[in-house]
Amino acid sequence: MIRYVKIKRILDLFFTIILLIPASAIMICAAIAIKLGTRGPVLFKQNRPGKNGMIFGIYKFRTMRLETVKDGQPLSDMERMTRVGTILRKLSVDELPQIFNILRGDMSFIGPRPLLVQYLQHYTSEQMRRHEVTPGISGWAQINGRNGVDWATKFEYDVWYVDHISFAIDVRISIRTLTIVLARTGVNQSKNETMKEFGAAETRKFEA
Secondary structure, three states: OHHHHHHHHHHHHHHHHHHHHHHHHHHHHHHHHHHHHOOOOOEEEEEEEOHHHOEEEEEEEOOEOOOOEEOOEEOOHHHHEOHHHHHHHHOOHHHHHHHHHHHHOOOEEEOOOOOOHHHHHHOOOOHHHHHHOOOEEEOOOHHHOHHHOOHHHHHHHHHHHHHHOOHHHHHHHHHHHHHHHHHOOOOOOOOOOOOOOOOHHHHHHHHO
């Protein structure tokens, strides 16, 4: 595992350099579409825990309106989603800026998805093991349900990946990810939510 982790970093840099030019063209088009569609910044930056729980800033294309309330009522994620944002999410183009996170070493192409910082306080010791490896743009959980599975199952998949990380598994995840992106499945959990927040209630359910 240790030997492959070192090779994995080299592979990440190699493929990032190869993909940088075509990805840049797509990102420029996405940035223009976002800017023409709604007011506000093109990029969305948020702190996430990475390997060993170290906090870093993750980059994504902004897919939601800045407004969070309408007529005194809070808007759901899906209500805030812009037309351009919906397309970007379906094609997973909103994740492309994370290529710069990979260059910096914060992320890998393959690994458990980096989640919100506030989730750290709710993880069990077993769930915390997902931070033993570098987080990725796609992972074992993403090819086994994406946002369509519950948190407990998703974390089980993440920990499984930590225990079985290998070149063969990463290739399998990469191929399956491309298939899912083309099929545009599992993008949102429901018509009102992209994914329910994880909290203490889910932790108790996991431990039960």
